[in-house]
Amino acid sequence: MKSNKMNAVVCNSYGGPEVLELNEILIPIPKENEVLVKIKATSVTAAHCAMREGKPYFGRLFLGMMRPKTKTPGTDLSGEIIKIGSKVKNFSIGDEIIAETGIESGCYAEYICLPEDGIIVLKPNNMSFEQATGMIDGASTAMAFFMDHTDIKKGNKILINGASGSIGTAAVQLAKLYGAEVTGVCSTSNIDMVYGLGADKVIDYTQENFVSNKDKYDIIFDTVGKLSYSQTKTSLYEKGLFLSPVLSLSVLFQMMKTSVLGSRKVKFAATGLRGENVRKRDLISIKNLAEQGKLTTVIDRQYELSQIKEAHEYVSKGHKKGNVVIIPVESPSVIYK
Numbered sequence: 381m382k383s384n385k386m387n388a389v390v391c392n393s394y395g396g397p398e399v400l401e402l403n404e405i406l407i408p409i410p411k412e413n414e415v416l417v418k419i420k421a422t423s424v425t426a427a428h429c430a431m432r433e434g435k436p437y438f439g440r441l442f443l444g445m446m447r448p449k450t451k452t453p454g455t456d457l458s459g460e461i462i463k464i465g466s467k468v469k470n471f472s473i474g475d476e477i478i479a480e481t482g483i484e485s486g487c488y489a490e491y492i493c494l495p496e497d498g499i500i501v502l503k504p505n506n507m508s509f510e511q512a513t514g515m516i517d518g519a520s521t522a523m524a525f526f527m528d529h530t531d532i533k534k535g536n537k538i539l540i541n542g543a544s545g546s547i548g549t550a551a552v553q554l555a556k557l558y559g560a561e562v563t564g565v566c567s568t569s570n571i572d573m574v575y576g577l578g579a580d581k582v583i584d585y586t587q588e589n590f591v592s593n594k595d596k597y598d599i600i601f602d603t604v605g606k607l608s609y610s611q612t613k614t615s616l617y618e619k620g621l622f623l624s625p626v627l628s629l630s631v632l633f634q635m636m637k638t639s640v641l642g643s644r645k646v647k648f649a650a651t652g653l654r655g656e657n658v659r660k661r662d663l664i665s666i667k668n669l670a671e672q673g674k675l676t677t678v679i680d681r682q683y684e685l686s687q688i689k690e691a692h693e694y695v696s697k698g699h700k701k702g703n704v705v706i707i708p709v710e711s712p713s714v715i716y717k
Contacts, residue, residue: 387708388489389688390451394434397692400453400488402685408493415471415494416463417479420509422454422487424683424691424704425517425546426604427652431485432692436627442483442653454487454706455652456480456516458509468496476503478512478667480520480659482652488688490708499660504670507677512670514677514703518546519666520659522554522603524651525623527662530599534559537597539590539615542604543579544570546703547625549678551601552577557674563597565590570701573678591615599623604698609634609646622646678702684709 390403410416432453434440443449461475471477479500486492494500503512526532538555542548543564555562556578564579567586574582583590596617600607605626612622624631627648634646651659669675680701683691685708695704 386490387685388452389454389685391432391448391453392451393447394432397432397689397696399432400688400692402688405452405489407491410463410465410493412465412467413495413497414465415461415468415477415496415500417457417459417477417492417494418462419457419459419487419490419492419708421459421513422457422706422708423513423517423546424688424695424706425455426695426698427517428453428455429692429696439627450483450485452486452489454485454489455482456513457487457492458503458513458516459492462491465496470496471500476509477501478503478516478663480516480652480663482659488685488706490685499656499663501660501663501667504667506673507670510679510682510705510707511677514546514679514705515550515666515670515675516663518548518703519550519554519675520662521547521625521651522551522601523662523665524649524654524658525601525625525647526551526554526558528654528658529623529647529649530621532558532560532599536560536599537563537595537617538599538601539563539565539597540579541565541585541600541602541607543574543577543582544678544701545603546678546700547603549574549577549702550675551603552579553675555601557669560599563590563595567699573701577676577678596620602626605631609638613644616644619643620645624648625651680704682707 385404386407388405458478538560540551544566562579563581564574565583568584571582599621601623609622638645682705
């Protein structure tokens with residue numbers, strides 16, 4: 381007998397990993413302009429953990445004030461199109477794709493419906509579903525900063541804090557493609573990996589505080605939100621940039637202050653809230669770089685969808701190397717054609 385149900389993670393309240401529950405819900409039916417995707421892989425990021433907690437609190441203006449507006453989390457995926465709406469022109473059944481859903485979420489599931497004009501492109505042909513999914517969040521975030529918020533040039537000196545994380549591993553590779561001189565900051569166990577991604581120099585933060593070595597940089601990219609502009613500004617050249625994808629009151633204050641005072645600037649960007657046109661532009665660029673062999677994915681761990689709590693617990697500790705991937709394991713009762 382055919383089933384019209386699937387496994388999906390449901391989150392009805394903000395809190396720790398315990399708020400994530402695996403439920404059986406209806407498989408969505410694509411509208412005339414939508415495709416139905418069988419999800420092959422999704423990911424867990426630090427941003428997902430923050431969204432689960434509803435932090436920072438002003439983020440709830442977009443996510444839901446008292447509880448999440450979207451019940452199924454997850455913002456990126458790779459998968460196979462298994463059904464298309466009557467007006468879909470750009471995709472076909474059997475196409476392997478990667479996609480972003482942003483704050484609409486919905487990726488912690490076995491199936492999802494996506495509009496064909498959404499942030500969806502064909503999967504890099506030289507990557508597995510797991511590799512392709514792991515690439516999306518970190519590379520999209522790093523590329524958004526480099527393309528829209530900096531004027532990174534050949535020969536610029538950039539320091540990437542958190543160089544072994546999902547954003548950091550992508551940022552190291554992308555900065556090298558722009559011709560920058562890259563210094564990565566990470567822990568002892570990740571030094572070789574960061575060098576392998578192309579970094580010119582790697583600083584072990586357990587042994588050295590880069591602020592005290594008197595080196596200066598055109599850009600400091602704090603990918604993990606652990607630094608402050610005030611403690612690192614002496615490490616920036618005049619007209620240098622401090623970049624953060626993690627919004628805090630300190631970053632917000634310094635961003636407003638430096639916008640009118642001084643030559644050094646602080647910039648934050650909620651990359652997932654940008655317009656779909658630029659987010660799709662970046663995803664296409666990332667796909668092309670991957671197919672050219674210029675962008676690789678670092679995968680730390682893989683979990684099944686039923687292990688979503690364990691995956692979130694691990695990512696919340698803040699020590700993952702690259703990316704954590706979730707593999708939806710389709711239950712035997714689910715048959716959809």
